[in-house]
Amino acid sequence: MIPRLSRRALLAASVLPLAGAAGKPLKRWDPTPGALAEEPPVNLGSKDFTIGAWVNAGDEGGDVLSMYDPASRRGFNFGVVTSAGSNCAQPNWRNVHFGIDNGRITQPWTDCGRPGNAVLVFSLVAHEGGLYASTCESEAGSTGRVFRWEGGARWADCGAPDRSNSVSALASWQGALYAGTARYNLGGSSLAASANQTPGGRVLRYEGGARWTDCGNPGGIAAIHGLAVFKGRLYASSFYKPAGVYRYEGGREWRFCGNAGGKRINTLAVHDGHLYGTSYDAGEIFRYDGDAGWASVGKLPGVTQGYGFATYNGKLHVSTWPQATVFRFDGDGQWTDCGRLGAELETMGMAVHNGKLYAGTLPLAEVYRYDGGRAWTRTGRVDMTPDVKYRRAWTMALYRGKLFCGTLPSGRVWSFEAGCNVSHDSELASGWRHLAAVRRRDRLELFVDGKLAARSGAFQTKDYDLDAKAPLRVGWGERRPFDGSLRDVRLYGRALDAGEIRALARME
Numbered sequence: 001m002i003p004r005l006s007r008r009a010l011l012a013a014s015v016l017p018l019a020g021a022a023g024k025p026l027k028r029w030d031p032t033p034g035a036l037a038e039e040p041p042v043n044l045g046s047k048d049f050t051i052g053a054w055v056n057a058g059d060e061g062g063d064v065l066s067m068y069d070p071a072s073r074r075g076f077n078f079g080v081v082t083s084a085g086s087n088c089a090q091p092n093w094r095n096v097h098f099g100i101d102n103g104r105i106t107q108p109w110t111d112c113g114r115p116g117n118a119v120l121v122f123s124l125v126a127h128e129g130g131l132y133a134s135t136c137e138s139e140a141g142s143t144g145r146v147f148r149w150e151g152g153a154r155w156a157d158c159g160a161p162d163r164s165n166s167v168s169a170l171a172s173w174q175g176a177l178y179a180g181t182a183r184y185n186l187g188g189s190s191l192a193a194s195a196n197q198t199p200g201g202r203v204l205r206y207e208g209g210a211r212w213t214d215c216g217n218p219g220g221i222a223a224i225h226g227l228a229v230f231k232g233r234l235y236a237s238s239f240y241k242p243a244g245v246y247r248y249e250g251g252r253e254w255r256f257c258g259n260a261g262g263k264r265i266n267t268l269a270v271h272d273g274h275l276y277g278t279s280y281d282a283g284e285i286f287r288y289d290g291d292a293g294w295a296s297v298g299k300l301p302g303v304t305q306g307y308g309f310a311t312y313n314g315k316l317h318v319s320t321w322p323q324a325t326v327f328r329f330d331g332d333g334q335w336t337d338c339g340r341l342g343a344e345l346e347t348m349g350m351a352v353h354n355g356k357l358y359a360g361t362l363p364l365a366e367v368y369r370y371d372g373g374r375a376w377t378r379t380g381r382v383d384m385t386p387d388v389k390y391r392r393a394w395t396m397a398l399y400r401g402k403l404f405c406g407t408l409p410s411g412r413v414w415s416f417e418a419g420c421n422v423s424h425d426s427e428l429a430s431g432w433r434h435l436a437a438v439r440r441r442d443r444l445e446l447f448v449d450g451k452l453a454a455r456s457g458a459f460q461t462k463d464y465d466l467d468a469k470a471p472l473r474v475g476w477g478e479r480r481p482f483d484g485s486l487r488d489v490r491l492y493g494r495a496l497d498a499g500e501i502r503a504l505a506r507m508e
Contacts, residue, residue: 022052022500025490029474033485037474041067044076044466048495051078051437052504057094057428058484059229060270060311063477064435065489067470068355070372070478073103073418075468077355077477078437080428080484081398084228085269085276085309086349088180089123089134090171091397093229094428096453098437098446099354099401101419102464107402109367109380112413113153116145119191120184121406121413123170124397126425127177131399132158133406133413134167136184140195146170146179146206149399149413159210164200164223171227172427173234177206178215180224182239189408190389200224203236203248216252219244228268230275230288237265237277245277245288258293260286265294269309271316271329278306278318285318285329298333308395310350312357312370314480319347324361326350326370339374342366351396353403354418355478360393365407367393367416382414383407399425401456420464422446424453432487434505440495450505452498 031037044067053064061080068075078098084090115121118135122144125132131149144166147155161167162181169180181200187193199222204212218224223239234248235257243259245268259265265277265286275288276297283303286294300306305321316329317338324344327335341347344361351358357370358379365383368376382405383391392408401421405414422437422444436447444456474489475482488507496504 022496026493027491029489031475031486036476039472042472046461046465048439050492050496053435053489054432054487056432056485060483062480062482066477067468067472069468069470073101075466075470076100085267086395087308088169088226089125089395090228091125093172096424099419099421100464101354107417109414109416112415114412115147115155118411120408122168124395124404124406125170126399127172128426134170136166138194161204161212162200162202163198165194165196169224169227173229179204180227182223216254218246218254225266226268230270237268260294271311280305298335300327300335307348308350311480312352319350319359321346339376341368341376348394349396352479354421362392363390365391365393383410385410420456420459422454422456424448436501438495447501450502
């Protein structure tokens with residue numbers, strides 16, 4: 001049950017003076033920290049509108065304002081996106097998203113090309129306005145590399161951070177891109193072993209061009225599995241034995257943060273102020289409790305390996321092997337079966353895109369949309385490689401408002417869009433920032449601190465009637481309650497011009 005704000009809290013802003021040229025909004029809120037509000041829907045139809053808000057976002061992001069019906073997929077979503085645990089990647093870190101939908105697939109799955117000679121796209125990350133992909137390359141003399149998407153099927157080579165066959169993990173942290181390397185055993189995907197057997201296990205920081213700075217080899221391991229930011233610090237996990245999770249201490253120094261009684265902790269994700277991990281050695285999920293180490297938060301029935309994480313509807317979800325089932329964490333060791341994806345064997349990368357949860361699979365590399373209960377709807381297939389046992393829809397990221405997916409063994413990246421979306425794909429600076437989302441005729445616009453940050457492509461106005469049978473929600477939505485503080489949240493029944501938005505962003 002979502003608590004409602006008191007009438008006094010909801011209407012507190014009405015007694016404040018309205019500054020700037022924007023005039024009086026349809027709705028205005030000044031929610032107290034941690035409070036959530038729900039009101040009857042507003043009839044927006046196909047008309048223009050503007051959302052403005054001051055946000056002081058925590059590390060986990062969350063929804064600022066939403067009015068979205070997941071059954072009809074109609075309405076809008078607006079918030080700050082942080083996600084970790086798309087297998088090896090932390091794909092989005094304090095990005096901003098605004099999307100509308102009316103049950104429409106704007107862009108079906110589209111091939112965005114193959115970065116280098118990839119056999120596997122291990123990680124996808126939105127960083128400083130670009131989309132970066134890391135690869136496993138199996139040919140003799142080749143190494144894992146990092147690439148930046150240039151649009152279409154074009155990828156710019158950002159170099160080989162190490163000499164191993166894979167760059168397994170990517171994460172954006174403190175304004176820089178970090179990469180973890182690995183000697184990946186392709187036999188685990190029923191492929192021929194790589195000719196390159198050079199150990200990896202190093203973490204490196206990108207310096208631009210093809211330059212990388214060595215940040216050390218945690219514990220002397222041969223392969224990094226995951227990277228994630230937790231409480232302002234960078235953590236790395238081991239792919240293989242010896243099992244361990246490590247915290248970056250600066251320079252080339254790493255501190256050992258334990259394991260699960262000798263079991264590996266592989267995928268890392270942050271949820272509700274805790275660091276969680278899956279394991280390839282057990283069908284359990286583990287939580288890090290600092291000096292107390294790692295503790296099990298439940299055994300998943302019928303599961304031997306956990307793969308990816310995603311937070312959806314405020315709950316942690318995990319993808320698994322061997323029955324391609326997704327489970328939801330309901331606390332106190334309780335995990336709810338959210339259904340199997342088709343007849344697949346494994347669920348892998350997951351992400352929340354414009355109000356819905358999506359998950360990739362093995363062996364057919366299909367992507368499914370979660371439609372509640374135990375129901376999943378197939379949206380397409382992203383790897384058609386013939387004559388192989390396994391195809392993986394391995395990792396996912398949000399970029400330019402779209403959902404991207406990296407694959408094995410074709411080593412390609414695909415993109416998809418539900419509804420119409422726009423995003424700010426750079427880390428949102430800490431402290432109070434002003435955000436504005438605008439539906440202006442046939443386009444969406446996103447402003448950060450009074451400056452235009454992104455604009456969508458054109459759409460047919462009549463296709464997006466947003467009168468949803470869903471409440472208007474302040475500080476929460478389909479992703480998670482807002483982590484941080486909100487102030488002066490406004491909804492206008494028209495598209496404010498750039499000058500009016502700048503005036504809002506200048507207000508004290």
